[in-house]
Amino acid sequence: MISRRQKAANQVNEWIRERFLKRECFKILPVSTDSEKCGCGRYFASHYYFEEEKDSAAQKEGNRWSVAECTSTFSTDAYGTLRFQGVSRPWKSLYIRMDFTVDPQDMWQLLVHVWGLEPPKLVITIYGGGNDFELNPALWQEFKNGLLKVAKNTSAWIITSGLRVGVVKHVAAALTECTSTKKKQQFALIGIAPWGMVKINASTIIHLNPNDQDSFLCVKGTRVF
Numbered sequence: 001m002i003s004r005r006q007k008a009a010n011q012v013n014e015w016i017r018e019r020f021l022k023r024e025c026f027k028i029l030p031v032s033t034d035s036e037k038c039g040c041g042r043y044f045a046s047h048y049y050f051e052e053e054k055d056s057a058a059q060k061e062g063n064r065w066s067v068a069e070c071t072s073t074f075s076t077d078a079y080g081t082l083r084f085q086g087v088s089r090p091w092k093s094l095y096i097r098m099d100f101t102v103d104p105q106d107m108w109q110l111l112v113h114v115w116g117l118e119p120p121k122l123v124i125t126i127y128g129g130g131n132d133f134e135l136n137p138a139l140w141q142e143f144k145n146g147l148l149k150v151a152k153n154t155s156a157w158i159i160t161s162g163l164r165v166g167v168v169k170h171v172a173a174a175l176t177e178c179t180s181t182k183k184k185q186q187f188a189l190i191g192i193a194p195w196g197m198v199k200i201n202a203s204t205i206i207h208l209n210p211n212d213q214d215s216f217l218c219v220k221g222t223r224v225f
Helices: 006-017 050-061 104-114 139-152 166-179 195-201
Strands: 021-025 034-038 071-075 079-084 091-096 123-126 156-162 186-191 202-205 215-220
Touching: 021 215, 104 215, 156 166, 156 195
Parallel strands: 079 215, 123 156, 156 186
Antiparallel strands: 021 071, 079 091, 202 215
16 A cells, blocks of 8 residues: 555656756767767766667768757656765765756646745855856955855755856855755855756766665765755
């Protein structure tokens, strides 16, 4: 007999797979600078249908790769809990792989009603270049205190690239102290990272939705948002 809790979880998982899509490249087209790399940015062998396409890939040189012509969407098959390995203490975050065409209303439903995030009074979007830089101690302390104050007072959602480089690296460091405590977090950290970057750093997908269960993705190295 299925418990009420399990039934509710199954309904959520069914809704996620129905409403959220992932995007895959289905046409390998070599780039001019690397005969083994597709226009989508991944190497030929990274495509799940590589064996079928590798013989014809060489014949497609000169064709231009595009999202519209070379990709398609499918129901997402990666969502659940993201576990970070190789850090001072175990970290877990919720994650989902989705396409850029997702309905904003579905995204709100997931964040607020499924994942339980408090609706924000302020949304802070922080993006920047990938070059690392240092802040002098006085400026660093001012930056840290100011960011924490604003985030806590507004139940902010802080949205970043999800990659620990450049300015996002400093944002991560500034908020680590607050997120390391056992107290309820007063703000949400949301990273929107390219799936390819996440997958490259993933050590393993423990299981992928067997019997309507979440997937657990283990990521090595430093925690990102």
